Amino acid sequence: MSEQPRAAYRGRMSPAALARLSFTAAATCIATAIIFILAPASGYVGPPRGLVLAAGLVGGISLAVAGRWQQIAAEGARSLPLATLTTLAGVYLLTNVGSLSFTNLGAWRISFIVGIVAGAGLFAAAARALLKDQRSTQRA
Numbered sequence: 001m002s003e004q005p006r007a008a009y010r011g012r013m014s015p016a017a018l019a020r021l022s023f024t025a026a027a028t029c030i031a032t033a034i035i036f037i038l039a040p041a042s043g044y045v046g047p048p049r050g051l052v053l054a055a056g057l058v059g060g061i062s063l064a065v066a067g068r069w070q071q072i073a074a075e076g077a078r079s080l081p082l083a084t085l086t087t088l089a090g091v092y093l094l095t096n097v098g099s100l101s102f103t104n105l106g107a108w109r110i111s112f113i114v115g116i117v118a119g120a121g122l123f124a125a126a127a128r129a130l131l132k133d134q135r136s137t138q139r140a
Contacts, residue, residue, distance in 0.1 A: 012132050013125050015071040015078070021125055022067025022085060025118040029092055030060035032111040036099075039108055059095070062088050063122070070129075082130040089126050093119030 013021075033056020037049040066088050070081035096115035 026064035089123035
């Protein structure tokens with residue numbers, strides 16, 4: 001990376017770091033769905049297990065793709081990928097918060113708490129990157 005682009009990322013998360021954070025959230029999303037469908041049938045409360053697995057896979061893959069998309073986007077063209085990533089992270093965060101309302105989760109509650117932490121971190125980082133990208137685009 002040349003000195004000029006490197007200087008542009010001082011004080012904010014690099015696209016590569018944001019992509020790694022999105023991959024972490026994606027893995028957490030998929031793992032949570034798998035863990036949730038493995039809950040014993042007697043203790044299971046919630047939507048159909050196949051739907052939970054499908055939503056977890058689609059959500060996790062979407063987070064990973066959006067993270068990679070913002071990473072490879074050209075400078076000045078990251079707004080749409082960052083807005084998409086921010087939206088997906090927000091939905092992931094809210095899904096985990098809502099999932100805590102299910103009763104009889106027991107030990108599986110931990111996976112949603114981890115999802116809240118991962119989703120909140122990604123949401124905050126992506127939103128901050130989006131705002132900084134918008135500010136730098138408006139100055140140019």
